Amino acid sequence: MLVLLLGYYLAQVGHGEAGPILSLEPRDLPSYGDQSINSRTTWSIVWSCLSTIFLCTWVAVHPNVTFRRENPNMGRFEKWLWDPLQEFFRYKLILFLWALLVPEYILAWAARQYIRAGEIQKEVPGWTRGHGFFMIMGGFHLFRPPALAPYVALPLGSKSPSAFVLPGGNYSREDEVPVCPIQIKDISIEILKIVAPTEAELKDKGKSDGLTKLIVLVQTLWFVIQCIARGLRDLPLTELEIVTLAYAMLNLFTFVFWWDKPRNVECPVRLYKPAMRVHANGDKGPRKLGNNWFTATFFRVLTYVVGQQDDSVDIVEVSSIPMFWSGRLEEKSLFGATLGPAILGVVFGIIHCIAWSSEFPSAIQAILWHVSCIAMTLIPLVLVCICAVGRVPVGTLDEYGPWIKLLVIGCSTTLALTSWLYIAGRIATLVIALTTLRSLPPGAFISVDWTTFIPHI
Incomplete structure (x- = not known):
């Protein structure tokens, strides 16, 4: 989408008034202090920015694991084209x-998955945080063997039989009936020791290794360094570079949180139960969002914004783990996991103010x-206020109870009603960043002379 839009504007630039700017020669560029003039082209700016945005998005x-039941009778057209397109449009494009x-x-x-993965790691001896991520993301799936x-x-440690079984007999695995994902509360630690993959097997399931992640991280960090260097040399940044800088800043933190999470796992570990009962009745059921479409929509938007959407999902009723599932956290941990990203969201908006x-x-x-x-800065700030109040221990602000409740209700309502304004602001900045490529200032085409940053005589 971005590439098509960019191609359109570049095609228009070639025939518009901004054409001469795209073909500036070094002699046409103004002098910036005592640094030597090294020119860069519009395409080099665009390529650097779009490649970094692609890495970040x-x-x-x-x-999470996008489990889909296999269809053995699938034709070549469905297998090679229709099925991949469905996966792309229904999942990957939405995430993008x-x-x-x-x-x-x-x-x-x-951040929420990182915290929950750490909690699971402590529950199972010998597990790493990667195992915790694997459990959260739907890495274990319940199946029912064929009826006959x-x-x-x-067996468990006490020699008593477990509800989980090992199927046998001469049958195809395609005849097994998928039921639902399995979470940590549904399976004992003894069974996990038998069926869980080792750390090496877990890395093998992921589609990227530490070196790949390090290359992406270095590329993102290099873009940030270039932007800082241009600021130190009083060289202007294009709007597209400013937008990309904001993405790169958030991406650095995202990569840190997801460093141990396996990427693009497509096949979960199969566990089997012959009975219909799936989960133990040990936790509260899904939260009801409302009795009519308006209140349901309002609270759905609000729960997604603050990260409580998992409370309204019953894993027993879904065939695959939800797209943004991170496990049910305690409210204090949930608000703590959302508070940091909300603050960085404010910084994200402030960077655009450059x-x-x-x-x-x-x-x-x-x-x-x-x-x-303004929208991209103030709306995350409202979320910061909600999360900050949610982190306050119960009873600390009892004397201000009514005012605190009024503040939370007001902030929550504002947040739910203005979410569309934030998204509109994001779209507007992306479009403007691309359209301004037609009329960049001459200083934007000057490259940083890196020798000025090296001490020399």
Whole structure:
């Protein structure tokens, strides 16, 4: 989408008034202090920015397991084209758009999974945080063996039979019936020791290793360093570079949280139960969002914003782990996991304000940029207030109880009603960043002379 839009504007630039700017020669560039003039092209700027944005919105995202039942009777057309397209449009494209339009939410999702994975790691002896991630992301899936297939119950330490079994007999695994994902509360530690993959097997399931992640992290960090260097040398940044800088800042933290999470795992570990009962009745059921469509929509938006959407999901009723599932955290841990990303979301909006006084091609674009920056800064700030109040221990602010409740209700309502404004601001800044490529200032084409940063005589 971005590439097509960019190609359109570059094609228009070639025939518009901004054409001469794209073909500036070094002799046409102004002098900036005592540094030597090294020119760069519009395409080099665009390529650097779009490649970094791609790394931040596609490569950096570590999705949950998207389990789909296999169809042995699938034809070649379905297998090679229709099935991959379905996966792309129903899952990967949606995740990409979320990362593009609401990158702070992806960061908050990573932070929640990081915290929950650490809790699971402590519950199972010998497990790493990667095992905790694997459990959260739907790495274990419950199946039912065929009706006539023999099976043997897995023994526990007390020699009593387990509800989980090992199926046998001569049958195809395609005849096994998938039921639902399995969470840590549904399975004993003794069974996990038998069926869980080792650390090496867990790394083998992921589609990227430490070196790949390090290369992406270095590329992102290198872009940030280049932007800082241009600021130190008083060289202007284009609006597209400012947008990319904001993405890169969030991506650094997202990568840290998801460093141990296996990426693009497609096949979960199969566990078997012959009975219909799936989960133990040990926790509260899913939360009801409302009795009518308006209240249900309102609370659904609010729960997604603050990260409580998992409370309204019953894992028994789903065939695959939800897209943004991170496990049910205690409210204090949940608000703590959301508070940091919300603060970084405010910083994300502030970074866009670097271009506040830039010269835009039109007054309308300048106004839209300013309004978008305000929305992208203030709306996450409202979420910061909610999370900060949620982190306060119960009873600390009893004397201010009614006022605190009024503040939370007001902030929550504001947040739910203005979410669309935030997304509109994100779209506006992306479009403006691309359209301003038609009229970049001459200083934007000057490269940083890195020798000025090296001490020498």
